[in-house]
Amino acid sequence: MSVKPRKKRSIETWDRKKIKAGERKRLLLKAGESFTGTGVHLPLMVWRGLEEGPVLGITAAVHGDEVNGTGAILKLIQDPPFELKRGALVLVPVVNIMGFERHSRYTPDRRDLNRTFPGSESGSLTGRLARVMMKEVVGRCDYIVDLHTAAVRRTNFPNVRADMADVDCARLAKAFGAEVIVNNAGPDGSFRREACKSGCPTIILEAGEVLKVESSVQEMTQRGLTHIMAELDMIDVTDDLRPDTAPHQMIVQSSSWVRAGSGGFLTFHVAPGDTVEKGQPVATNTGLLGKVLETIVSPHHGIVLGMTTMPAVSPGDPIVHIALPDTQKQFRSLEKSVDKIEDDALENQVRNHLATSITVVEHSVEEDGIEVNDTDDI
Missing domain, CATH: 3.40.630.10 (Zn peptidases)
Known part of the structure; x- marks a missing residue:
């Protein structure tokens, strides 16, 4: 420039x-x-x-x-x-x-x-x-x-x-x-x-x-x-x-949005600031009567840079924004640093605070067992 x-x-x-x-x-x-x-x-x-x-x-x-x-x-x-x-x-x-x-x-x-x-x-x-x-x-x-x-x-x-x-x-x-x-x-x-x-x-x-x-x-x-x-x-x-800073600092060259494949209502499995592995579930997309339509997974290793706070989505809507480390080594170093952050550190306070805008639950692979008519959108 x-x-x-x-x-x-x-x-x-x-x-x-x-x-x-x-x-x-x-x-x-x-x-x-x-x-x-x-x-x-x-x-x-x-x-x-x-x-x-x-x-x-x-x-x-x-x-x-x-x-x-x-x-x-x-x-x-x-x-x-x-x-x-x-x-x-x-x-x-x-x-x-x-x-x-x-x-x-x-x-x-x-x-x-x-x-x-x-x-x-x-x-x-x-x-x-x-x-x-x-x-x-x-x-x-x-x-x-x-x-x-x-x-x-x-x-x-x-x-x-x-x-x-x-x-x-x-x-x-x-x-x-x-x-x-x-x-x-x-x-x-x-x-x-x-x-x-x-x-x-x-x-x-x-x-x-x-x-x-x-x-x-x-x-x-x-x-x-x-x-x-x-x-x-x-x-x-x-x-x-005292100019205390974050326990780590990662410079990234790129980022990527993970998008919904279908319309539905989201249950989130990650929050802003979380590290994610490639293939890790980030959200489950269901119909309004709870039928699982898709499990949305991260295509990358990275850190959650941003995400939607709106659980109702259309096909193609952006769900989670992931910052992409340059190397696997950089990601593992980031993962270890995040795990070591003290509970009362400002970085964790921010993570906990931002997570209050969404409901985050652990991903479950169990079926709910509820019988419904052959209707794909509920």
Whole structure:
């Protein structure tokens, strides 16, 4: 990916407002207009440390219903676990403000903001919002962490996605401390891809569900952001702010969705964050009167990166998203590390918390013995 040389805009002045060293200032950035012709404004906070240093942007809700990151940024604003010594933070709790107000992933003109970057000053409503973000936020930051969740009716085990060929993106991704890093540059038109192309290394976190603020996800997000600030020497690390990380970290190059072969109602046998063997049952698909239609098995060794939370499925619906280790040896090492995680560790707290969105039972090969008429769909 080619990176454009750029001249970074000042962090000290926004819309003719001065931000002094050591100051936190709330700002409203004009992002468009509503159907009534009134202005739509993007709330953000600029927080400067006392000393010069890097500018880190933290953004959330590029998809307007993905508010786990919004909660994490608000917690960072209201109850920061550190004192910002060097550099500055640019905190944007909601990027897609128009989608957020409608509880929608998309903008009012039915576009996906995260496929519209770098945008255009004279384009669509969505394109104009993308352009404002590129100019006013990306244009002032040295690094960005963009916070996402799974799409509607899905949940994601916390994982970082980054272009690991970019040394600065790789530095951020490893510092965050998630168990899984997915190595890719992101789709065309995505915020992180275009931010990286403009010269601002950007990674994303995928964690949890839409329209929720989940406590364990919030805690893991805050821990990871603190790790990155420590790595960038923006904060002093004390005994109370020890940068503990996951017991292992696996970089994967690919992932695969396991899909339903037929319509039916699912009973799950795995949860987010579980390791799975090739051929292991991940779900049983039944009719509405309990007749087993199929046992869905994993075609790969790997770790469950995400899964549906909706048990009613149609043929071809995605069920379980599996991150694929490069080698069998890497998978066995991952399996052993997961087994050794302490019960009270944050990683296991997240696993247990995310599993509450679904019911997980052990797979049984026994027939239920109930007689039914010769009807295949019940």
